[in-house]
Amino acid sequence: MAYSEKVNDHYTNPRNIGTLNKEADNVGTGLVGAPECGDVMRLQIAVNGETGMIEDAKFKTFGCGSAIASSSLATEWLKGKTVDQALEIDNMDIVEELSLPPVKIHCSVLAEDAIKSAINDYRKKQGLEEIA
Amino acid sequence: MVSLPIYLDNNATTRMDPRVLEAMLPYFTEHFGNAASRNHPFGWQAEEAVDCAREQVASLIGANPKEIIFTSGATESDNLAIKGVYEMYARKGNHIITVNTEHKAVLDACKHVMKLGGSVTYLEPNCEGLIDLAELEAAITDKTVLISVMYANNEIGVIQPIKEIGAIARKHNVVFHSDATQAVGKVPVNVDEDNIDLLSMTAHKMYGPKGIGALYVRRRNPRIKVTAQIDGGGHERGMRSGTLNVPGIVGFGKACEICKEELSGEMERLAELRDHLECELLKVEESYVNGSTAHRLPGVTNISFKYVEGEGLMMGVKDLAVSSGSACTSASLEPSYVLKNLGLDDELAHSSLRFGLSRYTTKEEIDYAITHVTDAVNRLRDMSPLWEMFKEGIDLKSVEWQEH
Numbered sequence A: 001m002a003y004s005e006k007v008n009d010h011y012t013n014p015r016n017i018g019t020l021n022k023e024a025d026n027v028g029t030g031l032v033g034a035p036e037c038g039d040v041m042r043l044q045i046a047v048n049g050e051t052g053m054i055e056d057a058k059f060k061t062f063g064c065g066s067a068i069a070s071s072s073l074a075t076e077w078l079k080g081k082t083v084d085q086a087l088e089i090d091n092m093d094i095v096e097e098l099s100l101p102p103v104k105i106h107c108s109v110l111a112e113d114a115i116k117s118a119i120n121d122y123r124k125k126q127g128l129e130e131i132a
Numbered sequence B: 001m002v003s004l005p006i007y008l009d010n011n012a013t014t015r016m017d018p019r020v021l022e023a024m025l026p027y028f029t030e031h032f033g034n035a036a037s038r039n040h041p042f043g044w045q046a047e048e049a050v051d052c053a054r055e056q057v058a059s060l061i062g063a064n065p066k067e068i069i070f071t072s073g074a075t076e077s078d079n080l081a082i083k084g085v086y087e088m089y090a091r092k093g094n095h096i097i098t099v100n101t102e103h104k105a106v107l108d109a110c111k112h113v114m115k116l117g118g119s120v121t122y123l124e125p126n127c128e129g130l131i132d133l134a135e136l137e138a139a140i141t142d143k144t145v146l147i148s149v150m151y152a153n154n155e156i157g158v159i160q161p162i163k164e165i166g167a168i169a170r171k172h173n174v175v176f177h178s179d180a181t182q183a184v185g186k187v188p189v190n191v192d193e194d195n196i197d198l199l200s201m202t203a204h205k206m207y208g209p210k211g212i213g214a215l216y217v218r219r220r221n222p223r224i225k226v227t228a229q230i231d232g233g234g235h236e237r238g239m240r241s242g243t244l245n246v247p248g249i250v251g252f253g254k255a256c257e258i259c260k261e262e263l264s265g266e267m268e269r270l271a272e273l274r275d276h277l278e279c280e281l282l283k284v285e286e287s288y289v290n291g292s293t294a295h296r297l298p299g300v301t302n303i304s305f306k307y308v309e310g311e312g313l314m315m316g317v318k319d320l321a322v323s324s325g326s327a328c329t330s331a332s333l334e335p336s337y338v339l340k341n342l343g344l345d346d347e348l349a350h351s352s353l354r355f356g357l358s359r360y361t362t363k364e365e366i367d368y369a370i371t372h373v374t375d376a377v378n379r380l381r382d383m384s385p386l387w388e389m390f391k392e393g394i395d396l397k398s399v400e401w402q403e404h
Helices: A005-012 A065-078 A083-087 A091-098 A102-125 B018-027 B042-058 B072-090 B104-115 B131-137 B163-170 B246-280 B310-316 B337-341 B346-350 B363-382 B385-391
Strands: A028-035 A039-046 A053-062 B066-071 B095-099 B119-123 B143-150 B175-179 B198-202 B213-217 B286-288 B300-305 B350-356
Touching: A005 A065, A005 A091, A005 B310, A028 A053, A028 A065, A028 A102, A028 B143, A039 A065, A039 A083, A039 A102, A039 B143, A039 B385, A053 A065, A065 A091, A065 A102, A065 B310, A083 A102, A091 A102, A091 B310, B018 B246, B018 B300, B042 B066, B042 B246, B072 B095, B072 B143, B072 B175, B072 B198, B072 B213, B095 B104, B119 B131, B119 B385, B131 B363, B143 B163, B246 B300, B310 B350, B310 B363, B337 B346
Parallel strands: B095 B119, B095 B143, B143 B175, B175 B198
Antiparallel strands: A028 A039, A039 A053, B066 B213, B198 B213, B286 B300, B300 B350
């Protein structure tokens, strides 16, 4: 199967690979997927407590090119958004942006799960309720 | 300079040898006759070419030319062997013994037999991919009509103890079929020494054309019969009807002849190249060879690079044509059942690459592969959360994963 140009670009030049301090109060970490399923994403956000703005986002992904591209794109989109705005990111937006074929839609679902999971981790640290 | 991309997927198919093509060409246009036309020179010429090819094919596996039944390829040969024996020996019994790491052509034909009311025992190989002979013998009942065990595995290249399996089958008076698709032309195969009754082979895995293969059917000591699965003009001693694919057969014969001539030198050269590739790639931390290294085809290695996913890895070595056991590369989204059935963690199956070398593979190509695979593994590990966790000393088995 041939990859879209955008998947190739994110795979070759992934944005925001790295690790934030997961113990920090303003950092939310989402770890989703499972090694035996062939993909694991870890997505982290650093939130400015005053503005509610996501100031930094990092990822590391074990998975195929589409999984790597989906998480790379997610970090790009997260930066500069408020936490509330970030919740609105839908997996189909990722599918569209990267032109993912049907068999790769689960990669975008995983990226959306990772965003939600990171936000929930952040909310928990702030004493807020988790969002389903 | 190597020319890119580099083809290292020779267990999928091989490039046809130009000498094979040359032998075939006249049989498309000039000598186009039907080998079954008995009354004119066009037919005679075709028949003569087929006879010659039949001898070349038989000679490679130590058989008599009359024991070669031409088919469209190994999948058809496997089907004919399994369904054909099941039908032919119905009066004796309905039990088949095979292995759960066989090719789908064998496994699915067995599944079909089960639908017809047959019973099938699937032996489980050990972690090296080899079956246990005592287990095989214990599985034989008075209803067993067939033992089907592949010669060499297509994913890991592991060679089963064929001669010993054949001896057990003979001792119990059970027909022995071996899918030797990956082995014929790559290692010495001899149906008499190996006690094989039925053997599947195909031309395109040995530098011949696609669409032509054969089933060896033993004629004496003992005489084996299979029920035809394609009805028609009664070609191929009534076991496989259909006008013979003369150009394909000629090419198949030529491919066999070349393999026979070059076999021993080529085995040595390929093993040397493969060992070099494997030795260098095993220098990458947390990399493992899958399957037995002692009983294996010379040109194959299957390596798992832990904490890196196979499809992602293949994307990182775009100029190398290889295969992976990763789920992402299969239509079913399941990782390789062969690797899983060796008892490998799914995770390691997802992280595997298969390298298959050929007659055309050069040292320069192997060196290119070593450098680029090593770089890609390192690059992907830098972005792998599993690698980071491994390095932090976290036991990945203790983590509660959110499967999706």
